[in-house]
Structures are given as C-alpha cells and as structure tokens.
Amino acid sequence: MRTIRMIAVASAATLCLGLAACGQGDDAETSTGATGEATPMATAMASSAPAMAAAEFGPGCAAVPTDPANAGSFQAMAQVPVASAASGNPLLSTLVSAVKQAGLVDSLNSAPALTVFAPVDDAFGKIPKADLDKVLADKKQLTDILTYHVVSGKLAPTDLAGTHTTLQGGELTVAGSGESFTVNGNAAVVCGNVQTSNATVYIIDTVLMPKS
Numbered sequence: 629m630r631t632i633r634m635i636a637v638a639s640a641a642t643l644c645l646g647l648a649a650c651g652q653g654d655d656a657e658t659s660t661g662a663t664g665e666a667t668p669m670a671t672a673m674a675s676s677a678p679a680m681a682a683a684e685f686g687p688g689c690a691a692v693p694t695d696p697a698n699a700g701s702f703q704a705m706a707q708v709p710v711a712s713a714a715s716g717n718p719l720l721s722t723l724v725s726a727v728k729q730a731g732l733v734d735s736l737n738s739a740p741a742l743t744v745f746a747p748v749d750d751a752f753g754k755i756p757k758a759d760l761d762k763v764l765a766d767k768k769q770l771t772d773i774l775t776y777h778v779v780s781g782k783l784a785p786t787d788l789a790g791t792h793t794t795l796q797g798g799e800l801t802v803a804g805s806g807e808s809f810t811v812n813g814n815a816a817v818v819c820g821n822v823q824t825s826n827a828t829v830y831i832i833d834t835v836l837m838p839k840s
Contacts, residue, residue, distance in 0.1 A: 685807040688818030709737035710827035742827040
C-alpha cells in the first residue's frame with residue numbers, strides 16, 4: 629500500500645511538472661523566455677513591424693496631390709528618383725523644365741543620395757522674365773544655379789540647420805528647427821522632408837543664387 633501511494637505521488641508530481649512546462653512553452657511563443665530574452669516569435673513580430681518615417685511638413689504640402697495613384701503624390705514620388713519625382717509634382721514644373729534644359733536629369737536620377745532644395749514655380753516668377761530667359765539660355769550659368777540647390781547625402785530635418793557644401797561648390801546656410809527653416813536667410817521651406825527613392829527634398833519659395 630505504501631509503495632502504491634509513493635507511485636501515485638510521483639505520478640502527480642510528474643504531471644504537474646509536465647503541465648508547467650507546457651504552460652511555459654505556450655507563453656514563450658507569445659512573449660519572452662524565462663531568461664528575459666526575446667523568443668523567435670517575439671523577434672519575428674518585432675522585425676515585421678513597419679518603421680515609422682518622419683512626415684512631410686509645411687503649408688505648401690497642402691498643394692500636393694493626395695491620391696497615391698497621382699504621379700505628384702508623396703507616395704508616388706517616394707518610389708522614383710528625384711528628377712522623375714519632381715516631374716509629377718504640380719509645384720515644380722518650371723524647375724523640371726530648367727533641369728531638362730541643363731541636361732541634369734540623368735545625373736540627378738543616378739546619384740545615390742542627395743538633398744535637393746527645390747524652388748516652386750512662383751519662386752521663378754520672382755525673377756524678371758528677361759533675366760530668367762537669359763539664364764535659361766546659358767547652360768553653364770543654369771547648371772551652376774541648379775547644382776547650387778543640391779547637397780550630397782540625405783539630410784533629415786534634425787540635421788538640416790547649418791552650413792552645407794553644394795554640388796556647385798559653394799556653400800548654403802540653413803537656419804531654423806522643427807518645421808520652420810530658411811535657406812540663405814530669405815528662402816523659406818514651404819514643404820519639407822519630401823522623400824524620393826534617392827533624395828530628400830525641401831521645397832522652397834525663392835531661387836537660390838550662388839556667389840559669383
């Protein structure tokens with residue numbers, strides 16, 4: 629009788645240990661193990677979560693199409709390189725024409741990482757027509773002006789303030805923080821942190837002129 633009772637106690641203990649182990653196994657599939665390390669399922673869930681990108685900002689962003697199927701929308705621009713992305717944006721038609729006139733489409737599209745300060749159409753409208761026509765007819769001067777709007781590397785808003793060397797070779801200075809920036813003291817960022825596949829674009833309200 630004593631032997632039978634010992635066997636029963638041992639069996640009950642074994643069953644309890646088995647149930648505890650099963651319980652730990654179920655928890656391990658959905659959270660962390662006993663050591664606090666992430667389990668394979670928890671790791672997989674974490675790696676599958678989408679990264680949160682910083683959003684575009686500025687009053688000018690309201691003029692950008694919201695339909696993802698529109699080539700000028702933020703979603704569509706993010707899928708293509710910068711010169712191609714600008715061609716679909718309704719704010720940048722004059723800039724796109726100038727880039728084509730200067731023969732810079734391929735070089736801008738093929739660059740690995742850029743920051744582009746892109747003047748809106750109204751920015752070119754501030755330049756007297758005779759002066760603008762003269763610039764558009766002079767490929768070297770036009771190229772100098774356009775490449776002065778481009779910086780190597782993709783600058784996030786948190787890295788934007790400061791002095792940056794442009795592809796033209798001159799320097800431009802960005803002042804401000806948060807969602808309020810100016811370039812060279814007089815060009816305001818009206819829509820910032822716009823992403824393309826190879827560039828971050830800051831749309832500005834004034835054409836930047838390099839020093840002679």
